[in-house]
Amino acid sequence: MSYRLSALSRTLRAAAARGHDATPAPVRRVLARPAAHSAALLVTATALLALWGPLSYNGYVLQLVCLYAVATLGLNITTGYAGALSLGQGASFAIGAYVTAVLVVSHGWPIWAALPVAALAGLAAGALAGFPAGRLGAIGLAMMSLGLMLVVNDMLIQFQSVTGGNNGLAGIDARLWFGGEPVSTPWVVAIVIVVVASVSYWLHARYRTSRLGRATVAVRDEPIGASALGVSGYLTKVVAFAAGSALGALSGGLFSFLSAYISPDAFSSNLSILFLVMVVLGGSGSRLGPVVGAVLLVLIPLRLDAYPHLNNLLYGALLIVLMRLRPRGLFSRTAAPAPQALRDLAATPEVEVPERAPGEPILKVTDLRRSFGGVDALGGVSMELRRGEIVGLIGPNGSGKTTLLNVVSGHYPPTAGRITLHGTDLGGLGAAAVAKRGVSRTFQTPKTFPGMSIEEHLALPAVHGERDEAMRDACRRGALTLLELGGLDPHDPAAGTRESRVMSHGQLRFLEAAMALGTCPEVLLLDEPAAGLSAAEIEGFERVVSDVAAAGVAVVIVEHHLDMISRLVDRVVVLDLGTVLWEGEPGDLHSVDSVRAAYMGVA
Numbered sequence: 001m002s003y004r005l006s007a008l009s010r011t012l013r014a015a016a017a018r019g020h021d022a023t024p025a026p027v028r029r030v031l032a033r034p035a036a037h038s039a040a041l042l043v044t045a046t047a048l049l050a051l052w053g054p055l056s057y058n059g060y061v062l063q064l065v066c067l068y069a070v071a072t073l074g075l076n077i078t079t080g081y082a083g084a085l086s087l088g089q090g091a092s093f094a095i096g097a098y099v100t101a102v103l104v105v106s107h108g109w110p111i112w113a114a115l116p117v118a119a120l121a122g123l124a125a126g127a128l129a130g131f132p133a134g135r136l137g138a139i140g141l142a143m144m145s146l147g148l149m150l151v152v153n154d155m156l157i158q159f160q161s162v163t164g165g166n167n168g169l170a171g172i173d174a175r176l177w178f179g180g181e182p183v184s185t186p187w188v189v190a191i192v193i194v195v196v197a198s199v200s201y202w203l204h205a206r207y208r209t210s211r212l213g214r215a216t217v218a219v220r221d222e223p224i225g226a227s228a229l230g231v232s233g234y235l236t237k238v239v240a241f242a243a244g245s246a247l248g249a250l251s252g253g254l255f256s257f258l259s260a261y262i263s264p265d266a267f268s269s270n271l272s273i274l275f276l277v278m279v280v281l282g283g284s285g286s287r288l289g290p291v292v293g294a295v296l297l298v299l300i301p302l303r304l305d306a307y308p309h310l311n312n313l314l315y316g317a318l319l320i321v322l323m324r325l326r327p328r329g330l331f332s333r334t335a336a337p338a339p340q341a342l343r344d345l346a347a348t349p350e351v352e353v354p355e356r357a358p359g360e361p362i363l364k365v366t367d368l369r370r371s372f373g374g375v376d377a378l379g380g381v382s383m384e385l386r387r388g389e390i391v392g393l394i395g396p397n398g399s400g401k402t403t404l405l406n407v408v409s410g411h412y413p414p415t416a417g418r419i420t421l422h423g424t425d426l427g428g429l430g431a432a433a434v435a436k437r438g439v440s441r442t443f444q445t446p447k448t449f450p451g452m453s454i455e456e457h458l459a460l461p462a463v464h465g466e467r468d469e470a471m472r473d474a475c476r477r478g479a480l481t482l483l484e485l486g487g488l489d490p491h492d493p494a495a496g497t498r499e500s501r502v503m504s505h506g507q508l509r510f511l512e513a514a515m516a517l518g519t520c521p522e523v524l525l526l527d528e529p530a531a532g533l534s535a536a537e538i539e540g541f542e543r544v545v546s547d548v549a550a551a552g553v554a555v556v557i558v559e560h561h562l563d564m565i566s567r568l569v570d571r572v573v574v575l576d577l578g579t580v581l582w583e584g585e586p587g588d589l590h591s592v593d594s595v596r597a598a599y600m601g602v603a
């Protein structure tokens, strides 16, 4: 037997070394599905309940684990997916518990009506808290959410006429109809708890793979890069707060039914900390982690009750050891699949590239200024950009090139001056809003999302507004070529599931540019795209830029490679000390004395 086991483990290790496990692919795909986990949770919990009975001690603990898991899954959306450290999940739990208790005890509501209302109350409270919280940093957010927990706890005591004050509310029985008799069997509550836990797991996993979930994770990983693709960091955080709080409140509602009696003692700030520890220990941002965290942190203290004098010490020491061994929690975050993005991209038809012919002006910058303290990074820049035109923006270090891109793309507000796209003012709009109007960009250091797969990156950008078919296809074809240049085969699903954290700098550059083209921009701003690329890669990149410009995309390219500028652009703008020093055709660049002096150091 031991020989067989070691042979099996050798086979598994060898398979792992080859990059896959021994489980057949279709079985692996089914096992990876959230619905499979959800069904397994439902079947296992129901079987255990049948074995132990819902009124037994074990049955009670199982129901407690399941309902706590609902709260931790919610907190995982807020803290794990959105990266917003919240100490307020206990407040949502309390709100849900009390809304349920009041509806049931004072108004005779049935369980199926009280629980959704509790979840809605949590959703509303989460959204209200999310509006100010969405703008706070990690520490501010933790403080605010903790404050919320304390306020809610105090309100439970103060609003005595509704909440029963310190005495709490008793008689929280499950009914099937409004004003009906309480059901006599504990199975109704037990089954509702198990089903809600299982469905919550599925919803929480679907959230991660949805467009909203992808946007949420992108904002967590790289908020500036996400905003350049039109994703509003603020809104994704508010929604994550609301969704997480709704599950927290639903969990509180289940707790009311399980306990049949609640009082403010059960909702101290320790509860929020417990939920957070469950999520962190299980693996914040992972799919299964919050459930495992709930299981462990309910069971471990119960086991330690056998050592009454040592239980706190052992509990604390165990947490320290576990976090030391697995600092990111027991389960790791994994990228979510988005195979459709690759399939769509790979199916883009071949496009015929027309002659490049710049058209009418679309972007206009007038007397644009931007200062940082006493430094005038832009001291009154005016320029126009035509449809289908490629403009090279060059100048010495510190001349304001990146600042100009940052201001035009909405990452910095201008100090003065105007930016218009098709005559509409862009000044004052945030980066996400500017991106949605058709201005896309790349950064000097590529801004990609380490926790997301390549296919997820490609599923993130969306086209906002009208674009003609040829331009769309040219952008998609360009994105496809960029991926191929980066050695990423869009026809190979295995390549798409790789996380961007393991990619080389050059690959990240191509991936970022492919995402920028994924928005099918009217204006594409490229900040030193050739840095770190080989001559062959630069040549391929130039071809893509030239092709999308021929389809009508207007391109501004900041670059120190003057050879590339001379080959590629229609017009060069030279910046010096935040102002336009010279503007003209690339062929004339070397013959202008002022440019030679400022940029090339030639007197």
Ligand SMILES: Nc1ncnc2c1ncn2[C@@H]1O[C@H](COP(=O)(O)OP(=O)(O)OP(=O)(O)O)[C@@H](O)[C@H]1O
Pocket: 372, 375, 376, 377, 395, 396, 397, 398, 399, 400, 401, 402, 403, 404
């Ligand atoms: N966020 C900021 N805070 C303070 N000063 C800034 C900021 N961004 C830019 N600057 C300053 O503005 C000036 C222009 O910087 P910018 O990065 O736009 O130049 P650049 O032409 O892009 O330079 P490089 O070629 O080195 O990238 C510099 O003096 C820089 O120090």
